[in-house]
Amino acid sequence: MPRAIKKGKEKTGEKKADTVRGEKPEPIIQWFPGHMKKARELIEENLKLVDVVVELLDARIPMASANPMLREIIRGLPRIIVLNKSDLADPRITKRWVEHFTRRGMAAIAIDAVTGKGVKGLLSLIADKARAQTERLVKKGAAPRKARVMILGIPNVGKSSLINRLAGGAKAKTADRPGVTRAKQWIRIGKDVDLLDTPGILWPRFEDMEVGLKLSFMGSINDEIYDREKTTTLLLDVLRREYPQAIMERFKLEELPADALELKELIGKKRGCLLKGGIVDMEKVERIILAEFRMGKFGTISLEVPPEDEDTAET
Known part of the structure; x- marks a missing residue:
């Protein structure tokens, strides 16, 4: 069953990271097949x-x-x-x-x-x-x-x-x-x-969960083994902070909503990802966000800067 939210439904307390380097996300990814x-x-x-x-x-x-x-x-x-x-x-x-x-x-x-x-x-x-x-x-x-x-x-x-x-x-x-x-x-x-x-290889354990998160953004980890809802929420949090104009231009928005969940709902409406009763199909929205980000549809985006630049540029 697709996850969905109704039009106008009030969102409640999901914990989110301000940026990839901000509040640490929960350990969501470990993969070493x-x-x-x-x-x-x-x-x-x-x-x-x-x-x-x-x-x-x-x-x-x-x-x-x-x-x-x-x-x-x-x-x-x-x-x-x-x-x-x-x-x-x-x-x-x-x-x-x-x-x-x-x-x-x-x-x-x-x-x-x-x-x-x-x-x-x-x-x-x-x-x-x-x-x-x-x-x-x-x-x-x-x-x-x-x-x-x-x-x-x-x-x-x-x-x-x-x-x-x-x-x-x-x-x-x-x-x-x-x-x-x-x-x-x-x-x-x-x-x-x-x-x-030679085959591409990951390593047995991600000591920093942000590493696993970034790899999931890019598609370097099998999509079946991580929480797509959490991953897309955190990705949108990063983009809202670092590249807000890219999101607005991609989805033809005049302004950004207050949080990532509301943004997902708005994207779903813009793209017609609606089920019966005007319900937004959130799983479809999340697949769209990840696919278009990975294809570069948001424009040229970097999520890391060299260590010596960290005092002047947030990653």
């Missing part, structure tokens, strides 16, 4: 085969989409930080993120794997990092060979889309849900680079 454990084992087994690692992050949430477990298992291999989906993120904040990583001695670049923006620059970074590594191996007596690259990232961060863009065709499976790539595969990138694709 069996294939994630196997993915980690697969990555650890094959790291010795590659020369450079590309870590793919979501440009809208670089901290939340950075898997701390990956940093543990990379073990000092040359690494390139790639901020994907930059077309969906606030460009001013993405620029600060690239500068943030660069100042810390890490190669970093913003790209859009779907349109190909920034991909040529990424190829240059891969070539430079891999060349340095393969030349060191040759000096140690190894036979010359093509450079080998591994792309790592959490589910639904755009890994398969990037691989297909680099390879010039649909070499890897793509989908708008996590868990599609389940096994390793070698893919040729031009004549000088071989790329090892």
Whole structure:
């Protein structure tokens, strides 16, 4: 049965967070399916085969989409930080993120794997990092060979889309849900680079529930395992505070309601999500909000800023 509220019905006391960094939400998400454990084992087994690692992050949430477990298992291999989906993120904040990583001695670049923006620059970074590594191996007596690259990232961060863009065709499976790539595969990138694709992996436990919340906003967690009502309420709270104009323009509102629940009801009326008796179909409204946010229909939005900017910009 769809959840619904009647027109004009008074809303009562739901606890809500002012922003993602505001009041802590209840622990709502823990997810580490069996294939994630196997993915980690697969990555650890094959790291010795590659020369450079590309870590793919979501440009809208670089901290939340950075898997701390990956940093543990990379073990000092040359690494390139790639901020994907930059077309969906606030460009001013993405620029600060690239500068943030660069100042810390890490190669970093913003790209859009779907349109190909920034991909040529990424190829240059891969070539430079891999060349340095393969030349060191040759000096140690190894036979010359093509450079080998591994792309790592959490589910639904755009890994398969990037691989297909680099390879010039649909070499890897793509989908708008996590868990599609389940096994390793070698893919040729031009004549000088071989790329090892691996499944996207999350980590066993989110120490900070805000991380799980942000990942649910972006679709990196299976939609069936979290509370969609709570998630959409918190997402709207964040957007009402940080990007109010984006909501007003998307749903053609002259002003924002007092709270997220009232906003959901108004969106439902605007979109015609009504059941018999003028009741708003809240489940349908929540699906619309999440789908359109993930597709970038709200405009360019970033939910995190680099740590050094936190005193001047709320995330």
